Amino acid sequence: MTAPDGRSAEGRGELNRSRLHHYAPWVFVLVLALLPLAFPDPYMLAVLTSAGIFIIGAISLNLLLGYTGQLSLGHVAFFGLGAYTSALASLGFDIGIGFGLRITLQPQPVWLGFIAAIIVAGGFGWLLGRLAFRVRGAYFVIITICFAQVLRMVALNWIELTQGPMALISIPPFSMWLPGQGVVPLYSKAQNYWLVLAVAVLAFIVVRQLVESRIGRALVALRANESLARSVGIRVTHYLVIAAVISAGIAGAAGSLFAHYIRIIDPDVFLFIYTVTMVIMVITGGKGTLWGPVVGGLIFGLVPDLLRGHARPEAQWVLYGVAMILFVMFLPRGIVPALASLRRRA
Template sequence: MTGPLLGWLFVLVMAVGPLWFGDLYVLHVLTSTGIFIIGAMSLNLLLGYTGQLSLGHIAFFGIGAYTSALLALGFDLDLGGSEPVVFGPKPVWVAFLGGILVAAFFGFLIGKLAFRVRGAYFVIVTISFAQVARMVALNWVDLTEGPMALSGIPPLSVWLPGQGVVPLYAKEYNYLIVLAVAVISFLVIQRLVDSRVGRAFVALRENEPLARSVGIDVTRYLVVATVIAAGMAGAAGGLYTHYIRIVDPDVFLFIYTVTMVIMVLTGGKGTLAGPVVGGLLFGIMPELLREVARPEVQWIVYGVAMIVVVFFVPRGIVPAVGGLWARTVAKRERPASATLVAGKETSA
């Protein structure tokens, strides 16, 4: 079975299976996991294909969440004049797209600034940016409600003939929307990495001085990767805020970036399926352990699982499985080739 066919079969199973199963808790877990898989795929574009570790990637997730929530609710912005500027509520899909664009814009700004440095300095810049974003969300109470959180955020909706705009409160609809956005994100990344731009990303990851010597504009391509990754993370944040329908400064917590990094590294960085496999494994595992183990035992099992994956398959699950499959196919073809050669020698 070819890769694309197997991928579409997986999407079909994910679309039909949980809905047929009908457990709302399972749908909630898969929806939440899917949102973070989208975030992990966006991080993989930086970490896996350009080799840049962004430990502040959750900032774009949070910016997308807050922007989408504020645009959907409407807000007043005091610019220092006599009257505040009033922004009325926008349709939820307009707000969602606004969150993507604002996150991508900040990705552009951070990319232009951060890619003037490399290595540990780049990591420090991205972490600092995430902390600044969290402090703004926490202290700009007039806009974000601070620690009291923005609540009453409208869900995503759809227009139906004869019924008008129908809010999608049901978990089934939110699950399908998250699945659709995840598939679109996957296809965008796939198309990108198979293009000339993607080859430039890999060249920068493998040997940046050599890439410069052949005329690749390093800063330009790294900024492009950051903008796309930031916009995709903003989409994940928008899905989160319209699904949970409440958002507070904790959305910027560092642990969420660590979760995305774990998903990418365990699944296989620099592979298309890696964040999906790692996301499903480490997104669903805590929920499975919750039923059979105490919280402290859950964290021990979680940590041991990460150590086992990193120790035995340091390149990630997807490259390890791919290598095993290639070796198995090679062993099957080798006897047939040997028999064919022996037959020719006998006839000669």
């Protein structure tokens, strides 16, 4: 991982610290991977799996929000598109498209649905990127909200395809080839947990590679000063659209995981509050840092479930809102940058 403070220290201490920085993420992943073996508490695994899916969404949102500076409040659109695509691919469908023509799809293996989810969500990311980057700031925010709303209306009313509000049910769980067992559906908590963890690590690596590449540097230059970046010949729209496509694709992957984990999808998958959840994860952790969405995601993914039973339902929401306000007002750059600067001072 990138060590934002690695340069500040000197001598042997620096070497040790940077080595620590090099291994720390892998140790973290290893600890998470071993968790189900050490503490096989199914409730904890369920909560972590559910949070993990939203952390993947937050990682993808961070690419747009943190590295291009564009606040997308319709990010759940890609999540929902991925969920519907994957669910429909694995269930199959048969719809009329007018002129007496029909499109029929036999049920496909789940992993094909997963890939389709990434492609379809990425495609819509491209469309929205082309359309929305003509407008910036508040216009961009509101157009993304409207985009998610229109998709929700389509999901609600294109009943032949989506079953509308009656929801797509009996979505098969993920299946996977396991040594010695062949292809088996993943019913158990630990298996789903590992799958989500693996996709999260993959998403993290994709975003890291992108951010550290030429494209990433161009994006950061854009965020810092768009007109300057433009004047030195950075193709603004081009890079923004690439970021939008990759971000949407990862969100689609998260949606696919969600569909096969929850195993029912209805138009409420496009709910505004899901976007808010992802945004607050990124902001709390620290937008524009690789670890921000992970740290923020763990906090906002776990706390609502820990609050269950300890406060009135309405009070839980009020606390959620207050936490959101306090974080943005008093820790505007997020936890990860704040910790980093604390350590630099120490």
